[in-house]
């Protein structure tokens with residue numbers, strides 16, 4: 001036991017940089033670090049936030065436990081008079097999916113984004129004080145991705161000055177909204193607005209669904225939970241629900257009227273803001289999900305890295321720091337490094353691109369407030385594309401981390417199965433990842449077509465202004481070290497991205513209609529979108545390194561991580577880089593050489609690099625990822641806690657095992 005604890009300490013002593021300074025870089029600022037650190041410790045030390053028994057709870061127990069915790073979170077926020085920032089950190093570190101995620105993450109932002117000032121003044125105080133609990137009811141049984149295909153209707157009745165909300169078909173039943181099944185009192189419901197016999201498409205409406213007195217559904221409302229979801233724990237603590245309306249009436253002023261409104265006379269009036277603002281809550285949540293992807297991936301990587309340093313298998317006998325003969329740490333196998341280190345680099349890359357995306361979103365909001373809508377298409381493309389890219393990579397990465405931990409990774413106590421089950425739906429919710437990439441490709445094709453009109457591309461598409469150069473340039477790498485030059489990397493990624501996009505644009509012209517072309521070429525368009533999004537991540541990582549980065553050795557570690565992130569992408573997408581002529585086969589081979597050498601350079605720092613995430617053992621929730629590396633005794637201890645071990649002889653022995661054994665014995669005697 002002692003040896004293992006010493007082992008991680010020895011790993012930490014090998015770090016070539018200041019972990020404390022890296023913690024600040026990871027958190028985003030000294031202030032963010034201090035607040036998050038304080039709240040993380042507060043949560044970890046409070047027995048009310050225990051979560052180690054989640055995997056063995058039944059659905060009902062799990063749900064009730066999540067309700068208790070959500071109420072306790074609210075109590076502590078008020079008792080401690082936490083600021084909004086501190087409250088968000090508290091919810092984050094409690095790490096229990098509950099209705100509050102949708103209430104704060106979607107219901108409140110939907111009101112902020114789509115309601116008029118007057119409506120906000122009425123509804124936001126109620127929501128902010130949790131006097132009402134809200135959900136975001138968009139998806140239906142028959143349509144999720146295709147929002148324009150939603151079937152729920154909101155028909156204006158001029159006589160009573162009300163909307164009649166109705167579910168005309170089974171497929172129009174709302175299906176999936178979180179917190180809807182058993183908790184929410186109100187919902188932002190997306191429905192087709194019909195007035196004067198005309199259908200004006202999907203709009204948002206604020207609808208009360210349960211009584212504030214006895215919590216029963218209001219007349220005309222049928223509501224319930226959609227059932228168990230993948231994995232133990234994970235999303236089963238939340239009540240994703242179904243909802244049907246039978247001619248439910250709401251006052252006219254509960255239509256969210258920022259984008260358009262219906263007058264007392266039933267006239268439909270559009271305002272001067274783009275109708276896409278109706279989808280504003282989705283843009284908001286997508287940028288949060290990118291931040292969440294870096295968190296989820298970094299948790300898994302932290303677990304797999306610490307465990308890989310503790311675990312020993314095979315190998316020529318080595319001497320450890322105390323001169324004892326030991327087997328090889330699995331982290332020293334090159335295959336383990338080539339699977340794990342790019343994931344560590346991705347966690348950092350996604351953290352930085354998430355930080356940038358948060359800035360882009362804040363900038364968008366400021367512009368929208370000044371009636372400047374010019375950056376909305378780019379913000380939509382970036383949030384959609386990066387949400388897709390980072391969640392797909394993080395979900396795959398978590399699964400890889402579980403395999404990197406061998407058999408023990410499959411145990412609930414490793415924390416990895418639940419982390420995977422809780423995170424993988426991020427590839428679907430808030431927009432299916434493929435559908436979102438197709439949105440990005442549409443944006444790219446539009447940008448390319450506008451190049452011919454002389455319109456200058458801006459922001460993340462600014463590189464497209466150099467299309468002529470990027471289409472014919474040749475990568476200058478001649479030796480492995482040349483791959484450490486950020487401008488060489490950037491140009492290779494820009495060339496690959498634009499060449500894939502231009503090829504799609506050219507191929508699209510060969511079809512009878514753009515629609516047919518888009519459909520036939522959609523796999524290619526998705527690849528072009530991925531290349532563009534990877535370029536964004538690469539360029540934001542490189543930009544981060546150009547900032548003033550303090551701390552002993554911190555910048556050097558980030559440079560190594562950046563190199564690994566980029567070179568591994570080249571390695572993984574070699575087909576793209578070679579087929580577009582962005583690099584040559586010889587340069588690809590030099591990139592692989594450089595990648596191997598970066599792994600060796602990173603090796604002695606990896607434990608410190610995961611320590612820099614500053615995750616408490618409570619938050620990690622993993623025996624394999626414990627800070628002290630004391631894995632084996634704790635695994636044994638955890639095993640004893642399983643309810644099956646409550647009794648020596650299992651329940652069911654007398655009914656099913658004993659008679660069987662006796663029968664065999666009798667048969668043998670006969």
Ligand SMILES: CCCCCCCCCCCCCCCCCCCCCCCC(=O)SCCNC(=O)CCNC(=O)[C@H](O)C(C)(C)COP(=O)(O)OP(=O)(O)OC[C@H]1O[C@@H](n2cnc3c(N)ncnc32)[C@H](O)[C@@H]1OP(=O)(O)O
Nearest residue numbers: 027101138144145146147276279282291292380429430431
């Ligand atoms: C120390 C460490 C530090 C840590 C830092 C901080 C950590 C923070 C961590 C936080 C943790 C929080 C964890 C969060 C986890 C959350 C938990 C659970 C949450 C679950 C929520 C799930 C909720 C949902 O799923 S809600 C339902 C979402 N549904 C969808 O997304 C549907 C997808 N479909 C669509 O979006 C559209 O319908 C679309 C775009 C596919 C269809 O488009 P289409 O072109 O057919 O139609 P139009 O609608 O007509 O579009 C025309 C036009 O508009 C443009 N456009 C489309 N969408 C948008 C938009 N959103 N914004 C702007 N513009 C848009 C489109 O591109 C077209 O443009 P053109 O120019 O005409 O081409």
Ligand SMILES: Cc1cc2nc3c(=O)[nH]c(=O)nc-3n(C[C@H](O)[C@H](O)[C@H](O)COP(=O)(O)OP(=O)(O)OC[C@H]3O[C@@H](n4cnc5c(N)ncnc54)[C@H](O)[C@@H]3O)c2cc1C
Nearest residue numbers: 136137138139143144145176177178425428429430431434
């Ligand atoms: C855990 C969880 C929580 C959720 N929470 C909420 C919530 O709070 N509120 C809410 O309203 N919704 C919620 N949802 C619903 C979610 O937003 C939708 O499931 C999501 O938008 C995907 O839509 P879909 O299910 O219709 O998938 P579909 O669109 O039916 O996708 C099925 C397949 O078809 C493919 N496909 C679809 N369209 C195209 C296309 N045009 N081109 C190419 N391929 C295509 C997809 O890539 C996918 O492979 C939640 C979902 C989950 C899993």
